[in-house]
Amino acid sequence: MALRGARTISALTVGAVTTVMAALTPVTAFAAGDPLQQYAQQKLRWERCDTGQPAALECAKVKVPLDYRAPGGRKIDLAISRIKAGSTKERRGVLLMNPGGPGVQGLTMPAEMEPLLSAEVRERFDLIGFDPRGVGQSAPIGCGLTDEEQAFQHPYTAGTFAKDVAWARTVADKCWAKAGDVLPHITTRNTARDMDVVRAALGERKISYFGYSYGTYLGSVYTQMFPQRSDRFVLDSALDPTLAWRGMFRGWSAGAELAFTRWTEWAAARNATYGLGSTPAEVRKTYWELIARADRTPVPTNGGALSGGAIRSQYGAFVGVKTVTPWIVALKASATGGPPAPATPTASAVTAASAEPAVPGSAPVRSADAEEFGADVPADNQSAVTWAAFCGDTRSWPRNPEQYRRDVIRDRAKYPLAGDLGATIQPCAFWKSAAREPATVVSNDVNALIVQNQWDPQATLAMAQGMRRALHGARMVTVADGEGHGVVVAGPSCADAGVTRYLTTGRLPVKDLTCGGQ
Numbered sequence: 001m002a003l004r005g006a007r008t009i010s011a012l013t014v015g016a017v018t019t020v021m022a023a024l025t026p027v028t029a030f031a032a033g034d035p036l037q038q039y040a041q042q043k044l045r046w047e048r049c050d051t052g053q054p055a056a057l058e059c060a061k062v063k064v065p066l067d068y069r070a071p072g073g074r075k076i077d078l079a080i081s082r083i084k085a086g087s088t089k090e091r092r093g094v095l096l097m098n099p100g101g102p103g104v105q106g107l108t109m110p111a112e113m114e115p116l117l118s119a120e121v122r123e124r125f126d127l128i129g130f131d132p133r134g135v136g137q138s139a140p141i142g143c144g145l146t147d148e149e150q151a152f153q154h155p156y157t158a159g160t161f162a163k164d165v166a167w168a169r170t171v172a173d174k175c176w177a178k179a180g181d182v183l184p185h186i187t188t189r190n191t192a193r194d195m196d197v198v199r200a201a202l203g204e205r206k207i208s209y210f211g212y213s214y215g216t217y218l219g220s221v222y223t224q225m226f227p228q229r230s231d232r233f234v235l236d237s238a239l240d241p242t243l244a245w246r247g248m249f250r251g252w253s254a255g256a257e258l259a260f261t262r263w264t265e266w267a268a269a270r271n272a273t274y275g276l277g278s279t280p281a282e283v284r285k286t287y288w289e290l291i292a293r294a295d296r297t298p299v300p301t302n303g304g305a306l307s308g309g310a311i312r313s314q315y316g317a318f319v320g321v322k323t324v325t326p327w328i329v330a331l332k333a334s335a336t337g338g339p340p341a342p343a344t345p346t347a348s349a350v351t352a353a354s355a356e357p358a359v360p361g362s363a364p365v366r367s368a369d370a371e372e373f374g375a376d377v378p379a380d381n382q383s384a385v386t387w388a389a390f391c392g393d394t395r396s397w398p399r400n401p402e403q404y405r406r407d408v409i410r411d412r413a414k415y416p417l418a419g420d421l422g423a424t425i426q427p428c429a430f431w432k433s434a435a436r437e438p439a440t441v442v443s444n445d446v447n448a449l450i451v452q453n454q455w456d457p458q459a460t461l462a463m464a465q466g467m468r469r470a471l472h473g474a475r476m477v478t479v480a481d482g483e484g485h486g487v488v489v490a491g492p493s494c495a496d497a498g499v500t501r502y503l504t505t506g507r508l509p510v511k512d513l514t515c516g517g518q
Contacts, residue, residue, distance in 0.1 A: 028201060035071040039063060040200035049081060049107070049456055056083045056470045057111045062201050064133070064194045066185050078194055079137035080130040083110040085483060087123040093210045093231065095125035095503070096195060098132070098215030099489075102188070103385030105136035105377075116488055118500040119295070120164050125208060125503070132218075133194055134186040134385045141173035141182055141385065142378025150383040153307025156408045158418035164425055165401045172430035175387060184433055185193045186388035188244075189440060192222040197227060205232040208503065212489050213459055216450075219243060223471070224447040232503055233448040236488045237459035237476075240466025241442040245390040246397055248463070249422045250407070252316075253415035255460030259282075259318040262455070265322040267328075274329050288416075299335045303343025306331070315418040316457030317345040387427050394439035397428035404429065420511050446472040451495040453482030468512070475508040480517030 030036045044060040062078045065071040085091040097109045110127035131138040149171055154164045175183060192310075195218075199207045208231040211219035216235035223230045243251050264280035264287075277283035280425055290299075291308035298305035311331065317324040323345050330341035342453035378384065391397065398404060411419030448471050452464040461478065466477045477495045487495050494515035501507055 008315040008352070014257055021389075022169050024217075034247065034356065035201075035310075036065075039065070042201055044201060046082065049186045053108065054083075054111050054270050054497045057105065058082045058084075062194075062198050064197045066133075066139075066182070068190060068193050076133060076139040078130055078133060078198065079107055079138075080128060080198060080384075081110055081113060083127045083299060085122070085126050086119070087125060090123045090457040091126070092124040092201055093126070093133075093208060094128045094199070094204050095121075095210055096128045096130070096198070098130075098209075098211045098218050100213035100215050101135070101382060102132070102214050102218075102389035103135055104214075104384035105131050105137060107131055108129075113489070116491065118496070118504075121328065128202070130195075130198065132191045132385070134182065134388060135381065136377055139182070139380055139382050140377045141388070143171065143178050143180040143384040143387075145171060145383055146379040147176060149174070150380055152426065153313045153421045154424050155307075155312060158235055159245065161401075161405055161408075161425075168425045168427045169430045171198045171427040172391075175384060175427070176432045179384065179388075179426065180432065183388045184392060184436055186385055187392045187435070187437070188218055188389055189225065189391075189393070189437055191218060192225050195222055198224050199229060200332065205229075208232040210234045210488070211236065212486060216459070217241055219448070220442045220467060220471060221440045222472040223448065224249070224440050224442045224444055227444055227446050230446045232506060233446065234449045234488070234503065235448055235467065236289075236497055237310045237452060238450045238467035239441070239459050240250060240463040241470050242466055243463065244394055244439050246426075246428075249426070250411060250419075251463060252458065253417070253422045254319065255457060255462065256413050256418040259455055260315070261455060263318045263324065267325050270325075274325055276325070276328065276332075286332070287328065289327070290335060291337050294331075297335075299331050300340040301331075301334065301343040302340045306343070312417060313421060315421070316343060316485075317455045318417075318511065320345065336429040356473050368451050377500070387431075390426075391428035391431040392433075392435050395435045396439065397426070397431070399429055401425055401429060432489055442467075442470040444471065446471060447506070447508060448474040449499065449508060450474055451479070451487040451493075451499060452476060453479050453484060453487055455481065455483045456485050458485045476512045477509065478484075478512075478514045480514050482516060 041061055044062065046058040046060045048055060049057045049059040057276055057353060059081050060078060063075045064078055066074040066076050097106060097113060099106050099109050106129045109129040109311045114122060114127060133139060134141045149167065152192045195207065206229050209219050216238040219233050219235055220241050223233060239248060258484040264283040267274055267283045268278060268280045271278045291311060294306060294311055295308035298307045300319050327342060327345040404423065407423040408420045411423040450464055450468055452461060454461055464476065468474055475499050479493055479495055482493065484490060487493050488499060
């Protein structure tokens with residue numbers, strides 16, 4: 001979640017406290033007298049990360065203020081990691097990385113991204129990973145949520161909506177009871193401020209950046225808050241910053257319908273193989289008959305019986321036509337007495353069953369120094385941070401449950417496949433404290449390169465085009481017929497040469513491009 005004007009923030013002003021952040025002289029440290037200067041002067045102690053990681057991956061801790069309105073108050077530690085540039089002579093600077101979420105751990109990301117980047121890029125940049133505030137080894141938070149409470153997609157029925165409302169309230173209440181002193185500070189804007197403290201602590205005038213999924217939104221917020229600190233930014237599978245955040249949930253539904261329509265055409269053309277129907281209309285009818293049957297009698301699978309709503313929650317899989325089709329065939333057979341079907345599409349089919357699929361950087365790093373890096377991470381850490389960011393970034397979440405009911409009914413009528421799943425009530429409806437700052441309006445001329453699959457179920461093409469409109473100095477490379485969530489992170493693609501050219505020379509394509517395809 002997989003998860004936006006022209007206004008450049010020159011200072012952070014909240015109440016009576018003003019902290020100069022973005023209107024800084026072009027030097028490594030902060031301006032003289034700035035209370036953040038103390039953070040730029042800290043000495044980092046680099047050490048090898050745990051033995052399960054390459055020896056080249058080093059870890060350190062950077063102190064940042066919990067509350068940027070009171071930078072002299074409580075401090076937290078951010079865990080960062082580094083693989084040094086391969087060439088001292090060719091080195092340009094640092095390439096910070098974020099693997100998405102919000103809430104995904106990023107310490108291992110340099111090691112996991114290194115083989116996916118060209119030798120020329122690896123020569124020029126220190127690859128810097130970090131666990132964002134509240135995540136992993138960076139003062140992790142938790143809400144004490146059960147596995148069931150962490151599932152955020154609930155198919156709508158009139159009879160179960162009250163239960164969905166109760167779930168949303170319970171999640172919000174648990175989070176505030178468990179981590180209420182920290183939740184207001186777990187926001188994208190504060191993570192961007194942390195990135196700038198990391199930049200200063202590393203002794204860099206600017207940062208370059210690679211962000212994936214939600215990481216693209218984080219990167220765009222950084223460029224808005226700190227345009228003069230932004231060097232070369234690559235945004236892989238971009239989100240529309242104007243949709244933060246309820247608009248993103250609801251935006252999945254439109255993309256799902258497009259992918260579903262494409263799938264019905266593909267399956268109809270191969271009816272001799274799959275037997276789902278000889279026309280798109282017949283394939284569509286077959287699918288909806290399966291859903292109706294599963295809602296009456298859940299379909300047996302090797303992971304438990306699935307209702308029609310549970311099957312629909314895998315709507316993101318329709319971007320992978322070659323992998324989702326056998327699954328639908330197996331479900332159809334199982335529903336009529338055949339052997340149990342797989343519980344989900346095969347691994348290569350991307351699902352939207354969680355806020356973010358597995359991505360580089362999702363596994364925590366453990367240091368050999370247990371005292372320094374061995375803090376336990378709550379089992380629901382990613383969910384807790386996801387809700388903290390989604391609810392704390394914006395004041396746009398409705399508070400009235402009936403508004404969600406009306407939106408669900410409207411979206412389901414317009415987008416039958418997933419409209420209710422995206423529009424239904426979420427814990428943000430009951431968040432105890434409204435966002436302390438307005439959502440960032442992203443609109444600037446900072447150069448950036450957006451790379452995007454045409455058929456991405458989470459960062460849809462329409463969302464990426466929204467990011468492109470917000471970043472006037474950007475260019476976008478679309479992989480025609482590219483399926484799944486992630487371009488560079490998924491391995492070789494026709495976009496790789498453009499990424500290498502941009503990161504090594506700073507040159508963007510003259511215009512937006514489409515590559516690949518049949």
